[in-house]
Amino acid sequence: MSSRATAYIGKGIPMHDAARLACGRGRYVNDLSVANAAHVAFVRSSEAHARIERVEVEAARSDPRALAVLTGADLAPFVIQRYWGGWAGTAGADYLPVARDKVRWVGEPVAVVLARSRYDAEDVAELVEVEYEPLPVVIDSEESLANSDTRLYEEWDSNVYFHDEFVGGTPDKVFASAPAVFRRRFRSRRQTSVPLETRGIVVGWDVGRKFLDVHANHQDVFLMRASIAHVLDLPDNHVRVIAPDCGGAFGSKLQLYPEELACCCAAIALEGRWNIKWIQDRQEDLIGTIQARDIVADIEVAHDDEGRLLALKAHMISDAGAYGIPARGNTTEGALAATELPGPYDVGHYAYVLDVVMTNKPPLNPYRGVALPMTTCFIERVMDEIAKATGQDRYQVRRRNLVHEFPHASVTGWIHQPGSYVEALDRAMELIGYAELREKHERLRADGRYVGVGISSGCELVAPGATWYGERGVTIQSQEGCQLRIDPSGRVHAQFGTTAQGQGTETTLKQIVADGLGVPMSYVTVSMGDTSSAPHGGGAWASRQTTLGGSAAHVASARMRQKLLNIAGWLLEANPGDMEMVDGHAQVTGVPASSLTLEELAATAYYKSARLPEGMEPALEETVHFEPPPSTHSNGAHAAVVEVDPETGRIDFHKYVIVQDSGRIVNPLIARGQLIGATAQGIGGVAYEHTAYDDYGQPLATTFLDYLLPSALDIPEIEIEFLETLAPDNPLGAKGIGESGTCYSPAAVVTAVADALGVEVNTLDVSPNAVYELMCEGGIA
């Protein structure tokens, strides 16, 4: 990392160019003006698992408001290459935009209705009649694994989508001789990301050019383009994807969903007659957007009498839902849960078995934090059980077992570069006032109050390299691109393969470019999200964009700066080595009079280009693509003091602290915002949110009256401190931060409630009903 002073990196600069959002002038997908629009409503399955006997569309088609009504049979010819995405070796089947012979989840599209308004399209959709022959429903993942008689995909021999086994070290031997062994079953409850803006797409098909034009609020425009092109057998350069302003995503806008694919197919099937527009409504979101956090984990623990964790074994069952969804497929959550269970702890012996199975629910896919929100809970509960079994302090047991020395090769093969695992925990314990809490809480307990402290310590894999997806056959780019241009009038435009859903991508990248070039931030504009003009990149996932987009920007701007100084030195007859960029001027160090403005340098590079040094290319453009190392780990520690109301099961926070190490923080204002927002989602995920299903596969949380999101009264004030252990293998020294809050807050809450009530909490559910049950178990209620 350069030692030059930075004017912008490290400062909490507001998102000034997002001011339009505070004025209601954002352009989200539903705000786009679409000429000649046909609005889509879907006819959706009311059955979780059934054969489709008949789809009767004549009444709908003859309604004067209907522009078109398309069934699975009508659209099937347009899906040319069958494709579920996912790792090579995972199971697969035809990926259909609309069901044809069978439905496998309540809400699965069965027909597409187009009309001049959404209101009319919904009316016409009600005229479509579908006859189903119900089949047995597979809702429970353990039952799905055990029972191959009812198979979602009859051509398979079971419901297993993916199976994996791993042995590191010699766990069996260690278990056989360990002083103490215990086992626990942990469960996490299925939930979904619920961005406030639902999904949406506008598609136009140019019949003559055979060109598909797509506007969608997607997190990875290059993935969307690759997936659409692959499924429809179009070359990539015949598909354009543009992502407008996006009202949040959190991982649920990273897929090619059936509905969006159906819109693309409809556009082509109808020969480009209309521009197809579909905006998902909230009910469609709660029953059909990807879901997450659904694991049953049987964990065995071997430890010694001093509280040292010796070995782990795990069998994890991950509930994949009803179909594999491109491009990732459905292994990520389960596979990361299995490989990341040890977390920040030094465990040399570990074995796991992973089964990822199909059930009659929407598909499973990564949601902010992916597996960490669950595995941090599991391993922190393990630490608390070890503490109880050995009579040791909960903090000290964790401290003893954390990785202390770096680099650390985890038993599952990840390399952990230097982090502050111990220091973060120590500081969090200091901030929460841990030393005084035991006594204080005992006094409160004597008064009939249930107050506990939660401890959550973890590390998080961010910004991974190509081994996780690309090498396994998935069309996801781990690299990130920056295309830097100084225009002829002397101002800077940077484009990236990144996208923005509120995480401040444009602002942080602008800071990095401005500092890299030595120009005022006001000289720089940033754009992203259009596959026709952006450099290729990977988009928003795994907390990678500031780190990787920023690293590409850093390298590109260093090259550009050198070129500017070379030009300036040539024109001023000075040594470029004696020159520097200051505030948009190239000047001889310490001699401000001997300088040239960016405007003058640009004019030379573009208009007076014969004056450039011998052999130098004209124009001022640099494009850099940055490949990350296989893994980077950030780390953090949360601590929470929580009181449980014995009458209502309500949880109140007395204090909440976070110590976070994400290396170099480019913008502390944005970093805080990301941390707090992510923490809120983690709290919601254990205290309120659950996409519940009944035994018939009917979704029970279909509105915000049943799927509860935390409000301003449910999230505490949070004290935050940053540690900065710079990443050694990117020029910024940055590590990702966007997901960390979600990774560690569930465990802080769950372990706090367990401590407050003196009970075990092994299902990650501390909603009032669950807390009431726990209080009954603990003899409190």
Place this chain on the structure above:
Amino acid sequence: MGRRNWTLRVNGATAEVEVEDRKLLLDVLREDLDLTGAHAGCEHGVCGACTILLDGLPVRSCLMFVGQAEGQDIETIESLEGPEELHPLQASFVEHLGFQCGYCTPGIILTVKEFLSRNSTPTREEAREAISGNLCRCTGYSQIVDSVLSAAEAMRSSEAS
């Protein structure tokens, strides 16, 4: 489904629209009047992204048919100053990162505008309560509260001067 002419008073001006009886006020504002600042977040009155001011009070425009708004003053986010000149509320939300994706923001800002007209010296707790009917999925609320308090202060000093 019957279509009818409706006369609405929006942001101080009269607007005439001809739409179906059943069309929601939210959709009329967005589609027929090009006021896309109010957003659909749930269409069942819980999230608050559709919040507008009706005769000065925050209401869920997703729960109203267009006809129910006739004869009343409708204020949308567009009634505050535009991006060249920010209203103190908007300026505070920018300065303190009171928004990230911006989708809930117009609804929250209008809710806060009405709240501050009743309570110009709010505590953090009062500000939290005031926005507790508006869901935000990005911020975790803390920086929204920072923005509200900062806006309250700015609006107090501009009143005073």
